[in-house]
Amino acid sequence: MVNIETEKELFSPPQFKAGIAYSFEEKFWARTGITSQPNNLYFGIGFRPRRFQVDYAMSRNYLLGFTHHFSLNYNLKAP
């Protein structure tokens, strides 16, 4: 899955975002993306056993360095 989007806030330069997600064996996902203004990089992996969805992301801000994100989802309906 490839995604490209742009976002504009008045009084600040437009921001462009691009991302890509790739699934292995249906259950595993690898993702990466970039944004412009500020120049950040993102990496993520995900795991989807049945109704659960576990994701981890690492984002790199050009000034602040790395931040880590976790998420856990539970789908009420089977996908």
Next chain:
Amino acid sequence: MNRRSVIGLVLYMLPFALFAQQASQKELDIEAFVEERFAMQEEDIPYEDLYESLLQRYFQPLDLQVATSTELQSLYLLSPLQIQSFIKYRNQFGKFSSIYELQAIPEWTLETIQNILPFVVINSTHPNQSNPGLKRILKAENAYLLFRQRRIWQTRKGFTAPDTLSNGDLSNRYVGDPNDLYMRFRLQQPADFSLGLTLDKDSGEKFTWDPKSKRYGFNYLSFHYTLYNKGKLKALSLGDYQLQFGQGLVFGSGFSVGKGAETITTVKRSSTGLRPYTSVMEAGFFRGLAGTYSSGNIEWTVMLSRTSRDANLQYIQDSLANESSYLSSLVLSGLHRTISEIQKKAQAIEQNIGLNLNYRHPNKSFRLGSNLLYTQYSQPLIPLERIYNQFEFQGKNNVTNSLYFTYNYRNHYLFGESAISKSGGMGHVAGIMSSLNSKVDFSMIWRKYDRNFHSQYGNAFSEGTRPINEEGLYLGIHFKPSRKISWSAYYDYFKFPWMRFRMYAPSTGHEWLSRIKFQPNKQLMLFFQFREEVKSRNVVSEDQTSSQYLLAQGKRQNIVWNLTYQPSRWWQAKTRVQQSFYRISGHKSKGYAISQDLSGEVGAWKLSGRVSLFDTDDYENRQYLYEKNVLWAFSIPNFYDQGIRLYFLAQYKLNRRLTFWGRWAKTTYTNRESIGSGLQEIQGNELVETTFQLRYQFNR
């Protein structure tokens, strides 16, 4: 469906006669090849070297019957998926019956096949294998003598009569004449042997036999004799050679391109191993003996080299009046035109001992290897001290060793190399190159080179020219939704942890490129390319405060529009528009260039010409324009200021053995009274250059 009928059907479905002229190896159109792949022209890429390596590929084509996936990758033309499907196809159907069969491989398009044709063969035959010794050498398939002469007709200052200085000495002038002469002799049989001699004299250099200044006739001489596939000895080379193993942290010579319009296949280096060196670049190669020995899944390469290097030699007088000397810098230009340049010639001796070990897992998907290189100079190298170079290499010797791997899982290639130099500085490269599906390819590469990582022959993926003082991450994508449209893009982020030349503070930057290519039919090809680079640099001295150095972010944008139209095999037209913008600390400048090409074929003649116009505000916006040149010569001149460039090229094939080339090029500046600076200066606003070349092919 059986195999024959698949081929029959495919051939039937493709009505245009792609291979009608010849089914054997295709003549290589180097300009088109390079331009399409590496479209962003930069001065810091050694094009001369790259071009020579391509030629080597061309003369040493890959045999598709036995080619491994690593070898296929090293062509930089095939996506991981295409390689995978090629191997699968070959495993399933066995040997290829002819080159036409390539069309039956899933995921391979006609474009792919056209691209790789110059570099591959089906069944490399050895017709002369049975002939013994000298007779076999004389019967070589590729045997030619090439002679080239180039000259600029306006007089450069270096060729004028010298002035008398106030102390009575004469001012510095070139000792030789303005002709640039080049000669190359080659006897070569693919997969068997190669014997070559290259001679070169640059403009301003003198023909002279003077052992005192180490000048023997031609200013530069390169020789090699290489044998291939002699039993367990895979290659043995005497003379000049280059090595490429792993990701290029230790041995990284030859054909390697980093960032360019080809965003996927060029980021990974392939271990192509030992190859003869034939270029005229007078540094960056080994001279001596090297061999590759293969036993089972293990390959050994041992190398020995001893070569003289041009250097600035300094003497130190110590208290005991013992004279000792050191090298303040190595000179890489290879030019010996003035007395002072001649004095630097061959002042140092460099010796290298190296070892490579390469292990291949029996199922071919995993490779592991190790490199070791020991370099020693005859005198210690002590560069002039600056803050930015304080972590650079100093001393008499260096050791670099590394460990590398590649791993192939389906359509994904993982690769990496880690190296350490004598200083303790480390370098790492790791990446992935992958076909996500039949339409999307993706690549990612991370590198980190310490500020004190020293590698004399390294040439790994980097923003700077050498793998030192850098950390960065590159992401590339290639998307081909249909046969007509393709889009490729990359983004690269880099950081320099220490100061660099013209950057008096640690800094960061990034770069991205996007190219959309549209090819509605075989006759027409359009592309649009945009690239932006943001990089820090010192602000100009007027804006500096006295107490500190300030850095500013410079932003450079390049736009290229290109249209190529080829209505028939006999002629083609190409129009190109380039624009650039550069902005740093509030100053804005721009550049523009437009060019129109026309080329055609009439009987034994091949003709081409171009008119281009350029107008740039400054040197930052200089426009690089690829130009066609005589066969196997390469030119990407850059233009700045304002003016017109014209060139005309003709090739005439007298008979099967003898071919002539002539080229005339002229630049007229509309806002200058002199061109160049120093001894290169030319009075007037015109520059005319002519090139003449002939090639004689034996055994034809």
